[in-house]
Amino acid sequence: MNIQLRFINRSNDCNTSSVVLFQRDTVPDFDEFAIAWHVIRYCGRDCIHPFVYSTDVEIALSDDHGNFSPRLAAANGTRLAIAAQPNGRPRLSYARDGAAAQTDIEVANQMVRGAVNVNAFNSGRLIASKSAVAPGQKALFQFQPVLWIGVASQIEEGHALDSAVLSSENLELPLAGIASADIVLTGGGGGTAAQPFHFELENIVRL
Numbered sequence: 001m002n003i004q005l006r007f008i009n010r011s012n013d014c015n016t017s018s019v020v021l022f023q024r025d026t027v028p029d030f031d032e033f034a035i036a037w038h039v040i041r042y043c044g045r046d047c048i049h050p051f052v053y054s055t056d057v058e059i060a061l062s063d064d065h066g067n068f069s070p071r072l073a074a075a076n077g078t079r080l081a082i083a084a085q086p087n088g089r090p091r092l093s094y095a096r097d098g099a100a101a102q103t104d105i106e107v108a109n110q111m112v113r114g115a116v117n118v119n120a121f122n123s124g125r126l127i128a129s130k131s132a133v134a135p136g137q138k139a140l141f142q143f144q145p146v147l148w149i150g151v152a153s154q155i156e157e158g159h160a161l162d163s164a165v166l167s168s169e170n171l172e173l174p175l176a177g178i179a180s181a182d183i184v185l186t187g188g189g190g191g192t193a194a195q196p197f198h199f200e201l202e203n204i205v206r207l
Contacts, residue, residue, distance in 0.1 A: 001056070002123075003145075004180035007040055007049040011197060012189035017151045019043070019185065022161060023127050024148060033160035037127045037147075051123075053175060055145055058121040059107060061092050071121060076142075080107045082116055082133075090116050105141040109133045126158045145175040149183065151197045171199040180205045 007019060019040040043049045058071035059080055069092050074080060079095040090111060107118045107130075118139040120128040130139035150170035155161070173183065182203045187195040 001054065003053045003055070003175050003178055005051055005053055006180075006182045007043065007051070008182050008184045009043045009045055009047055009049075011045065011185045011187050012193075012195070013045075013151075013185075013197075014190075017153055017188075017197075018155050019149065020152050020155045020161070020165070021147050021149050023122070023143060023146065033162065034148075035126050035128055036155050036157050036159055036161055037122060037125050039155050039157040053147060054123045056122070057105060057127075057141070057143060059092065059105065059141075060119050060121065061090055062117045062119055064117075068119070074105045074120075074141075076105060077102045078105050080105075082107065082109045082111060082118075084111045084114070088114075090114060103142050105143075107133070107139040107141075109135050109137055109139075111135050129160075145178075147173045147175060149173055149199050151185075169196070173199075173201060177207050178204055179207050 020036050021038040022034045022036055024034055038051060040049050057074050059074045060071040061069040061082065069090070072080060072092055072094065080092055081095040082090050082092055085091045095108065105120070109116060113135055115132040115134045118130045118133050119126055120141050128141055133139045148170045150165065152165050155165065181201050184200050184202050185197060186200070187197040189195060
């Protein structure tokens, strides 16, 4: 399901900061950081940036050379398997031996040798990644319809967020049961008149 969102900038920021949206995987890996799913830049005061968040997820493999496998749709409860093709390259397919837990997306590396990177995409953008999943290991993803949003600088879409961004003041946006909403940013500015940035969900249309 697609959720129609609009970012509206009503802050006093002079286009010096970016707005980053990301999702926290509820099955965290201590070696992995959250991914900058969507970055909004140069959105002037009173300007609008529309975008779509989907509750649908796609999974793809990747290697260290920047190559990606075809993506497979994966709802919660989906179990995927990685097996070797005749040429030795990994192939992602739906597993034949049962489903994962209803809250999980599970990707099992069934190859004899070779670690792979497993990536999750939302609305065509990278939203989470598990690196170097070894033979016999599983990558587990568990997503809720929740986004996190914050103001940051020097952030690249599709790249990992550093600990400084993750530990800063980010707002949780619960999107369950929502068809559309506006995300309004206020605050900012310079000097003694500066105010903390603040996000608010407005004009919420529920399903």
